[in-house]
Amino acid sequence: MHIHFLDPYRDRPSLIHALDPRVKFVLTLAFVLTMALLPVGAWPIYVLMLTLSLSLTVLSELGLKYVLKRSLLALPFVLAAVPLLFTVPGPALLTLPIGSLSLTVTATGLERLLSIMFKSWVSVQVALVFAAATSFPDMLLAMRAVKLPRLIVSLFGLMWRYMFVLADEAIRLMRARSARSGAIEGLQPGGSILWRAKVTGGLAGNLFIRSLDRGERIYAAMAARGYDGEIRSFPLPPITSTSWITLLCGLILLVGLLLFALLFWA
Amino acid sequence: MLRSPQAMHIPDGFLSGLVLAVCWAISGLVIVYAFVRVKRDMDERKVPLMGVVAAAIFAGQMLNFPVAAGTSGHLLGAALATILLGPWAAVLVMTIVAGAQALIFQDGGIVALGANLLNMAVSGVFVSYTVYRAVQRFSNGAKWGLLGGGFLAAWTSIFIASLAAALQLAFSGTSPANLGVPAMALVHSVIGIGEGLITVGALTFVYAVRPDLVKTTDQKQIGGRVVWIVGLLLALALAVASPLASTNPDGLEFVAEQQGFLDKAQANSYEIIPDYAMPGMADESAATVAAGIVGVIIVFGVATGVAFLRRTRVTAPTSSGS
Structure with missing residues (x-):
């Protein structure tokens, strides 16, 4: 059983997919960074950023539904920011009486919370489009191009290649566990929590040992093929002038929007 | 079921620029140093090993067990990696895991990765190493020391990492x-x-x-003193800073201030709106208009692009097919 559904890459004949991965990588980082640095309440700029992210989604042909559904992933984290509604000083919007204590929602707090939610939402969309429109080898190429240390890039590559193998391994372990456990829908699973945790821990330990053994075998196979501690790779392909222009235009647009927002809303 | 978003991975949009810069700087330095140490102390066979262990941690996060009311416990793995690989290799392995979670699965933000690395790959590893080694020294290599140390190391790594995340959010003004x-x-x-x-x-x-993998007199523990001390300092700093931050006057005045705002709002309800809207209105409306113009241009450009792309894609197959 192969769990290819773990790979978020979706092959589509789109402009975004065809874009040089290095350009995509840098622009994605720049977009998310711009989003992070935008001041609170710069709503027109936020809407522009949303327009950009939705345009990228449409251009990538991934389907708006796919991206929008997944972009809600970070939503539960908003809970951490909800207290802002009450703690940020500002004009009062409404008061919620809770027992003897009354909580006042302030306009400033609401604006801060909504800004955070919006920023997070738009950033996730762009990250999703990047992940779904860039194959993993392309991502590695982009990482090499931005001069990440070679060791980290090769570790990334190894992790990715063996992730599916070990995920299969984990699924087999879980299948073996469920084959040995009776379960009835709606009833409490058997054993104490301690016991269940110990069993799961055994699976994790098993997975670890297997991965260590596999690591040894992989090393032996690599050594047999001339591995000497240095991972060699092909030189990076040249960047076309179109890619340079795309990169430059994108960066100028993002920096422009950021400066604009800082000028008027900071 | 395969991957549930984890509460500790901070998404993008929640951290301020300053906090991001500081987090990236610290975790960047530690990770670079971890590279130097791993290259110096370990032989080349560790490279494929670390890659596969990172994959195993990823896969291990799929293993879960039911706790109660539809929730389930599952593994994050920082402590396990630290105990089995030693601190420096664990820093690298957790870096890879967190990086892949952010970049490929949107589990935690891309720019917020610096903070998530600081919490999980740096604090999580260092603190669990400190705790584990402390219990080891105390128990003198007995089995209860391994298991008790493992439990405490894992619990502390999660707890301290969550404190670090909460403080980062607090410093960013996101979460009081x-x-x-x-x-x-x-x-x-x-x-x-x-x-x-x-x-x-x-x-x-x-x-x-x-048993050879978890024996305490192991080569991989060489030079762990620095990590031990840093981990201890980190744990202490966070353990002291968190209560301080959470009981600072700003925080405690919360209810009183609420009362104050309430009074103010009730007394001045007619003045608030003009006060609020008037200053800088010229600036803001000008900015809004300009933003609107830029927006129209962008939308128009993109729409034209999409239309153009659609047309070429629709015409291309027919022309090649006929």
Whole structure:
């Protein structure tokens, strides 16, 4: 059983997919960074950023539904920011009486919370489009191009290649566990929590040992093929002038929007 | 079921620029140093090993067990990696895991990765190493030391990482420290128990199958003193800073201030709106208009692009097909 559904890459004949991965990588980082640095309440700029992210989604042909559904992933984290509604000083919007204590929602707090939610939402969309429109080898190429240390890039590559193998391994372990456990829908699973945790821990330990053994075998196979501690790779392909222009235009647009927002809303 | 978003991975949009810069700087330095140490101390066979272990941690996060009411406990793995690989290799492995989670699965933000690395790959690893080594020294290599140390290391790594995350959010002005820190600490002190139990289960298994991997007099612990001390300092700093931050006057004045705002709002309800809207209105409306113009241009450009692309894509197959 192969769990290819773990790979978020979706092959589509789109402009975004065809874009040089290095350009995509840098622009994605720049977009998310711009989003992070935008001041609170710069709503027109936020809407522009949303327009950009939705345009990228449409251009990538991934389907708006796919991206929008997944972009809600970070939503539960908003809970951490909800207290802002009450703690940020500002004009009062409404008061919620809770027992003897009354909580006042302030306009400033609401604006801060909504800004955070919006920023997070738009950033996730762009990250999703990047992940779904860039194959993993392309991502590695982009990482090499931005001069990440070679060791980290090769570790990334190894992790990715063996992730599916070990995920299969984990699924087999879980299948073996469920084959040995009776379960009835709606009833409490058997054993104490301690016991269940110990069993799961055994699976994790098993997975670890297997991965260590596999690591040894992989090393032996690599050594047999001339591995000497240095991972060699092909030189990076040249960047076309179109890619340079795309990169430059994108960066100028993002920096422009950021400066604009800082000028008027900071 | 395969991957549930984890509460400790901070998404993008929640951290301020300054906090991001500081987090990236610290975790960047530690990770670079970890590289130097791993290259110096370990032989080349560790490279494929670390890659595969990172994959195993990823896959290990799929292993879960039902706790109660539809929730389930599952493994994050920082403590387990630290105990089995030593601190520096664990820093690298957790860096890869967190990086892939952010970049490929949107589990945690891309720019917020610096903070998530600081919490999980740096604090999580260092603190669990400190705790584990302390218990080891105390127990003198007995089995209860391995298991107890493993549990405490796993629990502390989760707890301290969550405190770090709560403080980062507080410094960013995203989550008030007086509510955010205790809430995060409470939730993760429970999650940490699950992590601790699974880690103990895993260590029991490893101890039974490959006791050589968890023997304390191991080569991989060389030079761990720095990590030990840094981990201790980190744990202390966070343990002291968090209550301080959560009980600072700003926080405690919360209710009083609420009362104050309420009074003010009731007294001045007619003045608030003009006060609020008038200053800088010229600036803001000008900015809005300009933003609108830029927006129209962008939307128009993109729409033209999409239309153009559609047309070429529709015409291309027919022309080649006929």
